[in-house]
Amino acid sequence: MASHLRLAIKKSASPLARSAVQARFASSAAKQPTLKERLAELIPPTLERVKAVRAEHGKKSFGPVIVDQLYGGMRGLPALIWEGSVLDPDEGIRFRGKTIPEIQAALPKAPGGSEPLPEGLFWLLVTGEIPTAEQVAGLSAEWAARAAIPEFVEELIDRCPPTLHPMSQFSLAVTALNHDSAFAKAYAQGINKKEYWGPTFEDSMDLIAKLPTIAGRIYRNVYGKGKLPAIDLQKDYSHNLANLLGFGENHAFVELMRLYLTIHSDHEGGNVSAHTGKLVGSALSDPFISYSAALNGLAGPLHGLANQEVLVWLTKMQAKIGTDATDEAVKEYVWATLKGGQVVPGYGHAVLRKTDPRYIAQREFALKHLPDDKLFKLVAQVYKLVPDILLEAGKAKNPWPNVDAHSGVLLTHYGLDQMGYYTVLFGVSRAFGVTAQLIWDRALGAPLERPKSYSTEAIDKMFKNKN
Numbered sequence: 001m002a003s004h005l006r007l008a009i010k011k012s013a014s015p016l017a018r019s020a021v022q023a024r025f026a027s028s029a030a031k032q033p034t035l036k037e038r039l040a041e042l043i044p045p046t047l048e049r050v051k052a053v054r055a056e057h058g059k060k061s062f063g064p065v066i067v068d069q070l071y072g073g074m075r076g077l078p079a080l081i082w083e084g085s086v087l088d089p090d091e092g093i094r095f096r097g098k099t100i101p102e103i104q105a106a107l108p109k110a111p112g113g114s115e116p117l118p119e120g121l122f123w124l125l126v127t128g129e130i131p132t133a134e135q136v137a138g139l140s141a142e143w144a145a146r147a148a149i150p151e152f153v154e155e156l157i158d159r160c161p162p163t164l165h166p167m168s169q170f171s172l173a174v175t176a177l178n179h180d181s182a183f184a185k186a187y188a189q190g191i192n193k194k195e196y197w198g199p200t201f202e203d204s205m206d207l208i209a210k211l212p213t214i215a216g217r218i219y220r221n222v223y224g225k226g227k228l229p230a231i232d233l234q235k236d237y238s239h240n241l242a243n244l245l246g247f248g249e250n251h252a253f254v255e256l257m258r259l260y261l262t263i264h265s266d267h268e269g270g271n272v273s274a275h276t277g278k279l280v281g282s283a284l285s286d287p288f289i290s291y292s293a294a295l296n297g298l299a300g301p302l303h304g305l306a307n308q309e310v311l312v313w314l315t316k317m318q319a320k321i322g323t324d325a326t327d328e329a330v331k332e333y334v335w336a337t338l339k340g341g342q343v344v345p346g347y348g349h350a351v352l353r354k355t356d357p358r359y360i361a362q363r364e365f366a367l368k369h370l371p372d373d374k375l376f377k378l379v380a381q382v383y384k385l386v387p388d389i390l391l392e393a394g395k396a397k398n399p400w401p402n403v404d405a406h407s408g409v410l411l412t413h414y415g416l417d418q419m420g421y422y423t424v425l426f427g428v429s430r431a432f433g434v435t436a437q438l439i440w441d442r443a444l445g446a447p448l449e450r451p452k453s454y455s456t457e458a459i460d461k462m463f464k465n466k467n
């Protein structure tokens with residue numbers, strides 16, 4: 001039995017809770033492999049497959065690289081291996097080949113729930129396989145058992161002034177978790193590189209398990225919501241996160257968390273947070289410090305902070321033109337944003353060229369659970385009007401909404417209306433995708449990332465010399 005589960009069972013206050021954890025673990029371990037056991041089985045054939053792909057295609061070209069790509073944020077430049085998901089500009093994300101509606105149908109659900117459990121999505125990202133309900137329950141139990149954070153990290157969070165942005169607090173606390181990194185310790189003790197993936201897996205499991213505890217503590221400190229409740233060892237990850245935030249009794253909010261954590265988890269490898277995590281991890285930085293770097297990228301307004309920006313923008317709009325504004329008034333407000341030299345937050349994308357299926361999944365959730373919410377109606381009105389305006393403005397390559405255009409309105413509906421906090425929830429979820437890849441990077445022996453850079457002078461000279 002995993003040491004974390006043994007510890008959890010020992011620490012469980014009541015005999016009832018103890019036997020519940022024991023029973024859950026026994027049922028998942030007796031018949032079916034755990035995630036780590038399955039991963040260990042998958043690594044040797046995957047290494048062979050990568051070898052074969054490289055032997056067959058290693059010298060083939062993806063086509064020319066043009067100078068504009070160097071100046072243009074490397075759009076479209078094939079540069080990274082990312083196993084968990086691939087993003088198609090028109091169709092949107094596929095997690096290990098599966099679309100969002102497909103994973104919504106295929107992944108195990110909580111008893112009484114209809115949204116997929118993000119535990120299952122993590123299993124899928126790591127293995128490429130849909131787990132059984134028992135395997136997912138085993139992951140829920142294991143994450144609950146690993147959720148506690150060291151006392152000094154609690155103190156670190158408690159000492160942050162409430163004026164420090166929640167994302168800065170989040171990144172600070174995640175960095176500090178590296179104090180107990182299994183990978184850093186094993187590396188210092190001279191672990192064989194073939195074994196790197198094992199402690200990387202352990203750190204990744206710890207990181208994911210501890211994020212709700214950190215996120216909950218930050219929320220309660222910054223917004224004065226009192227003490228954190230204990231983790232419930234019998235509940236799933238999303239339920240525990242919702243409960244730490246004070247919404248554990250609200251079934252619809254718990255369901256929202258399950259959907260939210262599932263769809264925000266991964267968006268292939270080139271986005272700022274995913275790429276940062278991989279890049280920093282390529283220096284053999286452990287998963288904690290790799291992921292805190294990723295969080296700092298997520299905290300930028302063109303990336304994860306856009307979900308905060310959308311709500312700020314919508315509420316300013318409501319304050320200016322009222323809650324039941326006409327289409328004309330909304331259009332005027334959008335044009336004023338553009339003419340002020342600002343972006344319309346939640347619209348556009350570096351890769352997507354259609355409405356983000358993550359937006360659609362959230363819209364469907366809203367239509368089911370909060371069809372009459374005034375802010376949702378505004379979000380829907382904006383969806384009807386903004387694409388044409390962006391097309392008319394003629395700059396954005398993609399006039400359609402992305403994931404961030406919709407998440408805030410759902411959270412606000414249930415009373416989580418502290419917009420400055422929204423990106424933290426995105427950060428809890430994105431750890432799934434980043435760590436799944438970090439584990440594979442260590443298993444496949446991915447090298448240090450070190451692309452070539454050029455100065456403008458060097459480019460100028462290079463092509464002048466050729467002409």
Ligand SMILES: CC(C)(COP(=O)(O)OP(=O)(O)OC[C@H]1O[C@@H](n2cnc3c(N)ncnc32)[C@H](O)[C@@H]1OP(=O)(O)O)[C@@H](O)C(=O)NCCC(=O)NCCS
Nearest residue numbers: 302303306343344345346347348349350395396397398402
């Ligand atoms: C996501 C984003 C950063 C992608 O950037 P990109 O790949 O450079 O996008 P494009 O190639 O379409 O940009 C071309 C131009 O259109 C502008 N543009 C893109 N999206 C825009 C938007 N939502 N509102 C206004 N202008 C936009 C860009 O700022 C750029 O202007 P510039 O030529 O003056 O620099 C961009 O669409 C954006 O800023 N969106 C708003 C923020 C957001 O929602 N971020 C979350 C993304 S998941």
